[in-house]
Amino acid sequence: MFPRKQWFSTLLFSLPLILPLLGVVWVARLDLSPQQQAAPTVAPTVAPTVAPTVAPTEPVPDPTATPEPSPRRSLSLLTPTDPPYIPILMYHYVREVEESVDPLGFRLSVRPERFVEQLAWLRDQGYETLLMRELAACLRGELRCPARSVALTFDDGYSDQFQAALPALQQYGFRATFYIVTGHVGREGYMDWEQLEQLRDRGMEVAAHTVSHADLASLPLEQALVEINGSRAALESRLGVDVVSFSYPAGSYSPELARTLWEAGFTSAVTTAQHDDLSHLYELPRRRVLGGETIAGYPWYFRPLPREGR
Numbered sequence: 001m002f003p004r005k006q007w008f009s010t011l012l013f014s015l016p017l018i019l020p021l022l023g024v025v026w027v028a029r030l031d032l033s034p035q036q037q038a039a040p041t042v043a044p045t046v047a048p049t050v051a052p053t054v055a056p057t058e059p060v061p062d063p064t065a066t067p068e069p070s071p072r073r074s075l076s077l078l079t080p081t082d083p084p085y086i087p088i089l090m091y092h093y094v095r096e097v098e099e100s101v102d103p104l105g106f107r108l109s110v111r112p113e114r115f116v117e118q119l120a121w122l123r124d125q126g127y128e129t130l131l132m133r134e135l136a137a138c139l140r141g142e143l144r145c146p147a148r149s150v151a152l153t154f155d156d157g158y159s160d161q162f163q164a165a166l167p168a169l170q171q172y173g174f175r176a177t178f179y180i181v182t183g184h185v186g187r188e189g190y191m192d193w194e195q196l197e198q199l200r201d202r203g204m205e206v207a208a209h210t211v212s213h214a215d216l217a218s219l220p221l222e223q224a225l226v227e228i229n230g231s232r233a234a235l236e237s238r239l240g241v242d243v244v245s246f247s248y249p250a251g252s253y254s255p256e257l258a259r260t261l262w263e264a265g266f267t268s269a270v271t272t273a274q275h276d277d278l279s280h281l282y283e284l285p286r287r288r289v290l291g292g293e294t295i296a297g298y299p300w301y302f303r304p305l306p307r308e309g310r
């Protein structure tokens with residue numbers, strides 16, 4: 001009897017030692033899971049608020065009833081009382097251009113050395129760059145955002161984005177989202193498919209900006225759908241990526257288009273509107289970084305705009 005009791009007592013008193021050890025082994029196994037290693041920042045595709053199973057006491061759903069829109073994501077984010085402000089910056093060209101020769105081009109261009117200065121400022125201020133698909137997940141509460149987050153976006157797919165912006169981004173370990181007009185890929189002045197592959201391979205997000213840079217709000221919906229789905233299909237088939245982020249050409253959008261993008265499975269869409277309301281994932285505002293902007297003016301893009309006059 002005594003040896004058996006002694007064995008039992010030993011086991012009982014060892015439990016506080018053994019259980020934490022088992023816990024360490026389990027946590028270590030989690031750390032080594034291939035999904036975590038492969039994609040540490042990818043957001044889950046299912047919103048955490050969606051109940052995974054139907055309670056057994058609930059009635060069985062009527063299979064003939066009209067299905068509700070996909071519960072994966074809601075069209076309008078349920079805005080928290082204090083939504084985080086994450087600046088979304090909009091760039092077009094990173095190049096030298098004379099204001100007197102091309103005033104509009106100058107306005108859309110940031111000089112390469114100025115762009116490098118801006119990235120250095122971001123690093124010094126402790127900013128981390130989010131891809132747009134990550135920002136959308138942050139706003140939905142599916143991904144924890146770093147305290148100082150910014151999303152850098154480039155529109156239209158100009159070749160200087162590959163030649164000047166990409167090396168600078170890589171120099172600082174930053175990432176950005178590039179909205180591509182697929183009908184312009186390979187044209188003079190635009191990136192080609194090999195360059196887009198390199199963007200993809202360097203951790204950038206390649207996103208859709210229609211086939212022909214059409215003014216979507218002025219088109220019949222069927223034609224707008226051809227522009228939206230055509231650009232996504234081309235990027236997905238040529239690059240083998242999931243395209244979930246969209247930019248409206250010239251910021252031209254409507255509530256109908258926003259709903260269409262949601263139904264098509266996009267997770268966000270950006271406009272050219274300048275405000276700080278991030279509560280509508282398919283009408284996200286952006287700050288246009290002006291040509292000629294000095295580094296002294298750069299911090300302005302990171303301060304929320306005054307509430308009045310919206």
Ligand SMILES: [Zn+2]
Binds near residue numbers: 209
């Ligand atoms: Zn554009």
